[in-house]
Amino acid sequence: MHAEKHAIPGTTPFDGDMARRGYELNAMCYSFNDAENRKAFLEDEDAYCDKFNLTEEQRRAVAARDVLAMIAAGGNIYYLAKLAGIFGLSVQDLGAQQTGMSVDDFKAKLLAEGMEA
Amino acid sequence: MHAEKHAIPGTTPFDGDMARRGYELNAMCYSFNDAENRKAFLEDEDAYCDKFNLTEEQRRAVAARDVLAMIAAGGNIYYLAKLAGIFGLSVQDLGAQQTGMSVDDFKAKLLAEGMEA
């Protein structure tokens, strides 16, 4: 039904297809703006995922702390970053996980880009 | 600061000036979509007005059930209709009050317009 999509390697634009798929997961992550909700998630992750009607795919991705799987399940990185924050993970930690690098290597790669002429 | 406004007799377009003035009153009325809030208002009108930080002008207009005064205080009729609903008042009751007619006369006037050729 769609016009040919503009494919960008290693990148999943958060479009209507993804926004539909990820609504519940993103709604849960949006709730983490509130400290009480972060606490409730930490106290009983399963119950919290139930409350937001996460799909099986989303629950598995969250349980595995697997960012690429969360994105595949429709998660948007701006909302996912709030979930990551609960675990004390920065966007550099997320970058390392998604690119399969150690955090030190990921940081070093970024620093190296800054060194180049 | 404004360009000359398009003045329409007996009519107050709900523009930025009115929307600013009426924010609290309209926020209170918007809350009346919820039956529990309608009940809370009926049980303790003063406390409920406090909760929404109504201005003195708005509180007086609400206490007097005076629709023109509510509009002058920034009330928008779509939200005010929800407050009127609490008292079982229809938009015809509101029309009668605002035009200084009895409800029967107001209804008769409308019916008469329908009879005209």
Next chain:
Amino acid sequence: MAEILGGVFTSHVPAIGGAIAKGLQKDDYWRPFFDGFPAISEWLSEKKPDIAVVFYNDHGLNFFLDKMPTFAVGAAPQYDNADEGWGLPVCHSLKGAPEFSWHLIEHLVGADFDITTCQKMLVDHAVMVPFQLLWPDAKEWPVRVVPIAINTVQHPLPSPSRCLALGHAVHDAIEEWEGDERVVVVGTGGLSHQLDGERAGFLNKDYDKFCLDSLGPSPEALIKDTSLDIIEKAGSQGIEILNWIAARGAVGGRVVEKSRNYHIPISNTAAASLLLERV
């Protein structure tokens, strides 16, 4: 390619919902208004649309002044009705058409319409009253829906010409859709009425007739006025004609009038229904 069947235009006064709930359709007060609908309902059951694109305005159920969109387009799998505060029965939910919605949204943003996209959206009497009028015996609503809300509440309102342009862009998007769904466009609200102020109860038969006469053959005639001009002519809430104008744009092309009804009063309103079939 999707087919646009035509446009249905109707008032959406909440009191109509109350009359339906109480079964008053045959009463003297209500009959002249409800008489406008059998012809439309028959046309709908003959044409069997799959999707209804509904232009309406929210009356403070889904939107508040914290975030008031000029144009909001639904992209939800389901739209719930809810308590609006005056005891109308809550109608059963509408099924959405999210793929079709996202296609419209892609087209509209691509055409420089700065819409607000709503993956969750409560729909008020301005959608539910028309649905009850158009499909009076439906156990389940027979169409999926894309609600498009136009700000008629807080000024500045979009201009009549912008609303017609929105409709034209929706038209183009529907025509581009590769599915073979049959689409009916619905415009709700109006005609002349005013609920607020010393002019409450204001009606304008001449202007309403001009609207009913022009909408089909010459909608451009309706967009020569500004929104404030229309409020002067049709009353503060008569501005809901913006929904009709946008809907007419979405129907597009040439139309033939299949049914028309006009009756004063329903509550404070000059009530009307109109069916324009595409030719």
Next chain:
Amino acid sequence: MAEILGGVFTSHVPAIGGAIAKGLQKDDYWRPFFDGFPAISEWLSEKKPDIAVVFYNDHGLNFFLDKMPTFAVGAAPQYDNADEGWGLPVCHSLKGAPEFSWHLIEHLVGADFDITTCQKMLVDHAVMVPFQLLWPDAKEWPVRVVPIAINTVQHPLPSPSRCLALGHAVHDAIEEWEGDERVVVVGTGGLSHQLDGERAGFLNKDYDKFCLDSLGPSPEALIKDTSLDIIEKAGSQGIEILNWIAARGAVGGRVVEKSRNYHIPISNTAAASLLLERV
């Protein structure tokens, strides 16, 4: 008549807020970035703007996918910052300029921009980090603010050309304002970065340089790309350049570059600051 002083453009990475909270401005990692700001702060304390019009994107504090506006304009008397979930200290509130906001809103809707009007609006790090950078020693923020949020989160995004047109319309509205306020325009976000996917950590110095070189003298060069083209070149979040493009449009006319800084990396981002003074 209001005077537009110029435009300030800066990255808004949350980690910068963390560094400020911890007083790390002079650390080796941070110094090369913070070094870009004394020149801008001095310019601001010399020019003394009364109002800042800030183009930014919300990152899921004030807007969610239930109601996602393409363009949202603040009209609040005050804008609060709030907890975003990662423990940044909550900044003190910003004073609004509601009369000025409503003037912009009237102009924008009159010019066929279908904005969402926000009488209440939380502002996230994309406003607060730049404010901390521009006025580092402020006990109270020395300007009133009009925040304008551009959707850079959920596709379809507004096109770069639509964002520049929005900026131009804001420019015209400011020029029409009868008050004698001095206005600075702020664009926040970028430059190249990508947080999500296998391409996380992607940067593009060449494209960033093109942006920094073009923004002042030839902003039209930046709008030849679609939003997806920009994402390909600048990373998923590099699309925040849309805020810079709109802000450049709002500055309008000809400008002279007074200050520029570019540094890799801040967190995952190629960070930059730029000061364009109106001539």
